[in-house]
Amino acid sequence: MALNNEIHEALEKICIEKNIGENTRKKIKDYLDLLSIGGMNKSETDTRIQNILEGMQNGA
Amino acid sequence: MELRILGWESKGLRCPDAELSFNPSDRTDFIQMNNGTGKTTTLLLLQIALTGVRDVSKITDGMQGDEKDLERSAHDLINEKSEKGTFKLHTKISGDEYTFELDISKARYGMDTIKIKTTAPNMNDRGMNAGWHPPEEAKVYLSLNFVQVFVFNGEKAAKLFTANDSAKKTIDTLCQFNILDESKGYVDKYVTEVGELNNTGAGAQGTETRLRNRRTQYTDRLLVVIEECKVEKKAITTKDHEIKKIEEWYKNEINKEKKRKDFQEKHDKDIKENTETMLAGQRLFYEQLINPMKMHKAIKKRLLTFKENLTKCKLPEDVASQWFDELSELDNCICGTPIGPKEKKSILATKKDYLDDEVSGILNSIKNNIGNHANTNSQLSDSLKAIMDKDKQALTLTTKYDRFIASLGEKDEKFKKDYEKVGKLKLEVEQHEVLVKEYEAPGDVDDLRHMTDSDELLCIKTISNICDELKKQIDEISRTTNLRNASSCFSEIIDETRKYASNKIHAGIVNSVQNDIDKILKDAKPPIKIIDIKNKINLNRSKISSGQQLSTAYIFILSALKYSELKVPFIVDSPCGAIDDVKRVAIAKTLPLVTEQFITFITPTERDYFANPIKDITKGKCSYTTIFWLDEDVIRWIKNNNISKKELTLKENWGMVKGYKGFEVFNLADKSNR
Numbered sequence A: 001m002a003l004n005n006e007i008h009e010a011l012e013k014i015c016i017e018k019n020i021g022e023n024t025r026k027k028i029k030d031y032l033d034l035l036s037i038g039g040m041n042k043s044e045t046d047t048r049i050q051n052i053l054e055g056m057q058n059g060a
Numbered sequence B: 001m002e003l004r005i006l007g008w009e010s011k012g013l014r015c016p017d018a019e020l021s022f023n024p025s026d027r028t029d030f031i032q033m034n035n036g037t038g039k040t041t042t043l044l045l046l047q048i049a050l051t052g053v054r055d056v057s058k059i060t061d062g063m064q065g066d067e068k069d070l071e072r073s074a075h076d077l078i079n080e081k082s083e084k085g086t087f088k089l090h091t092k093i094s095g096d097e098y099t100f101e102l103d104i105s106k107a108r109y110g111m112d113t114i115k116i117k118t119t120a121p122n123m124n125d126r127g128m129n130a131g132w133h134p135p136e137e138a139k140v141y142l143s144l145n146f147v148q149v150f151v152f153n154g155e156k157a158a159k160l161f162t163a164n165d166s167a168k169k170t171i172d173t174l175c176q177f178n179i180l181d182e183s184k185g186y187v188d189k190y191v192t193e194v195g196e197l198n199n200t201g202a203g204a205q206g207t208e209t210r211l212r213n214r215r216t217q218y219t220d221r222l223l224v225v226i227e228e229c230k231v232e233k234k235a236i237t238t239k240d241h242e243i244k245k246i247e248e249w250y251k252n253e254i255n256k257e258k259k260r261k262d263f264q265e266k267h268d269k270d271i272k273e274n275t276e277t278m279l280a281g282q283r284l285f286y287e288q289l290i291n292p293m294k295m296h297k298a299i300k301k302r303l304l305t306f307k308e309n310l311t312k313c314k315l316p317e318d319v320a321s322q323w324f325d326e327l328s329e330l331d332n333c334i335c336g337t338p339i340g341p342k343e344k345k346s347i348l349a350t351k352k353d354y355l356d357d358e359v360s361g362i363l364n365s366i367k368n369n370i371g372n373h374a375n376t377n378s379q380l381s382d383s384l385k386a387i388m389d390k391d392k393q394a395l396t397l398t399t400k401y402d403r404f405i406a407s408l409g410e411k412d413e414k415f416k417k418d419y420e421k422v423g424k425l426k427l428e429v430e431q432h433e434v435l436v437k438e439y440e441a442p443g444d445v446d447d448l449r450h451m452t453d454s455d456e457l458l459c460i461k462t463i464s465n466i467c468d469e470l471k472k473q474i475d476e477i478s479r480t481t482n483l484r485n486a487s488s489c490f491s492e493i494i495d496e497t498r499k500y501a502s503n504k505i506h507a508g509i510v511n512s513v514q515n516d517i518d519k520i521l522k523d524a525k526p527p528i529k530i531i532d533i534k535n536k537i538n539l540n541r542s543k544i545s546s547g548q549q550l551s552t553a554y555i556f557i558l559s560a561l562k563y564s565e566l567k568v569p570f571i572v573d574s575p576c577g578a579i580d581d582v583k584r585v586a587i588a589k590t591l592p593l594v595t596e597q598f599i600t601f602i603t604p605t606e607r608d609y610f611a612n613p614i615k616d617i618t619k620g621k622c623s624y625t626t627i628f629w630l631d632e633d634v635i636r637w638i639k640n641n642n643i644s645k646k647e648l649t650l651k652e653n654w655g656m657v658k659g660y661k662g663f664e665v666f667n668l669a670d671k672s673n674r
Helices: A005-017 A022-037 A042-058 B039-051 B056-063 B136-142 B144-150 B154-161 B165-175 B177-197 B204-255 B258-289 B297-312 B322-329 B341-353 B357-372 B380-408 B413-439 B445-450 B460-520 B546-563 B581-594 B611-617 B632-640 B660-665
Strands: B003-011 B019-021 B028-033 B084-093 B096-105 B114-119 B128-130 B151-153 B530-532 B570-573 B598-602 B622-629 B648-650 B654-658
Touching: A005 A022, A005 B460, A022 A042, A022 B177, A042 B177, A042 B460, B003 B039, B028 B611, B039 B056, B039 B084, B039 B096, B039 B114, B039 B144, B039 B151, B039 B570, B039 B598, B056 B144, B136 B144, B144 B151, B144 B165, B144 B546, B154 B546, B165 B177, B165 B460, B165 B546, B177 B460, B204 B258, B204 B380, B204 B413, B204 B460, B258 B380, B297 B357, B322 B341, B380 B413, B445 B460, B460 B530, B460 B546, B460 B581, B546 B581, B581 B611, B611 B622, B622 B660, B632 B654, B654 B660
Parallel strands: B028 B598, B028 B622, B151 B570, B570 B598
Antiparallel strands: B003 B019, B003 B084, B084 B096, B096 B114, B114 B128, B622 B654, B648 B654
């Protein structure tokens, strides 16, 4: 079960307001969706977080 | 996540030793039990199995309302006549079957009283694991707070209407805000771990500033020394050019006269020969210097004595360890003693005290080298003397040439000055060259390691290496600092997302719940209106009947579950509570439509206005089980109602009837009320 639509919409709106690039927006969305479904191991969680934070730094 | 209860088995507990299994196509499973038949115990066991929480008091805290009627320990779950009991809950979670087995013993205490075992097809150890192991994706929805949203006693639904942690957590979980909180937690943890790994935890920003300042000092110094080196090189070029110009003039002067020209040619030839002879002497000297047999006759004598001593001691041959290998392979020792396994072991154990191949090889090599140079005589002092002679010769030649050049300008003041100038310039060039050599030296490892003060350094490579090293350190810290900033930004995004989404989600849930309330509780006067659900369900009325409260709670939970697209069963004890018959029908018509599995424990008094409407609305997709303690009245009831053996299970002190017929006609109140 992925995150509900209201959270997705809110996330999209806030990310745009904060000038988060489309790529990183998608990565955040995927990360939250996977978190809600569960089953991500630590290594995958860390890799996804690393990509998100790097994306936020680079403005991607 | 989709959870379905397939059934359960209990044995030795404060509820009948029943085995129940539910048909996947049924939407509602009725379990008719009178009070005192173990409904609460069963509800407790279901919650322990679903959450893995073994602290019974935690579960009862969450189950009870205002009255403290559930104070019981894990031992209280076991039948009075038994020493231990088991409860197996069979489930299907996201398509896979999981069985959670509770083993409860009066011989164990504290958290050990209840032991949990999980069985699932994909588990290691033949599908069985000690402990509570649901699939990862289900864990968040199998927290006690959440499980008590869908497994509860209908009479205790009031907690959603009081501000408490449990109500807030339930609402957050239903709205999926727990996922947002979790996401921030993981990001914080990641950044902390990266900081610890790079040793750039708290205070990293200060360290980064210090390192940046230090690097600036070295980069400034680097620019200075590069400039200084250029100046030195330019000075060398200029001075070399000047020297060359003056020397050009000498050559012209020399070439003007044959006598002078001949002198110059002879001088060049002598210098060349002298230099070559000196180099040959230096090579010979070095060759003898590195050979101890050629270095000095006293050393040679001692080395020859050393070789003789090795030979006398029969070294290394007689003490080589391989000798023991060979001996161990023989049937008899050299003394004639037979060599058996014990002796062989002893011989091989002795081997380690003798010389191995490597040491033997070195000793042999030393002996051979001493032998090869036994007839060589030392020429070290002769070589040294030859070098010194040639050095002296070179000095003589230079002096002679200087005089020759000086004689050229005896009567020429300008020549004299120029000649002196060339000497001075050559000295200066030498000094410039020394400096350039320092500037262009290979990097110094010690200076790099200790990061010698920038003002003390001349070597461009060393300063450059220090700059690189500092940059590396800054980059590592800077990466963590940037990660921290990005992490703060991520947290802000999540917080604002939650704030923004919560308004919409809460409004959506409130709207949906309100619609159902308006339909189901249409007779409420004044009408019940939900104001908000921020931390609890806030209603427009401070006082409502328990029936209205229960209806509102059901409607809220079911609307929220529908909203979060979770498929979980709804397991409710005493679902009707104090609701009047009209509202029972209304609730009964709603419940099966919003959950795919509704398991409910009811009493005969709740049946008529609740079970029958559900039967109609589900088009008969229901299962019916009636469980009772055995006594004379019950046995008479079985006979009078012609309950078939096929539907009946009778044990020592309890019985169970499957099917609608038995369910419908069961009319015995609990014993205390007969």
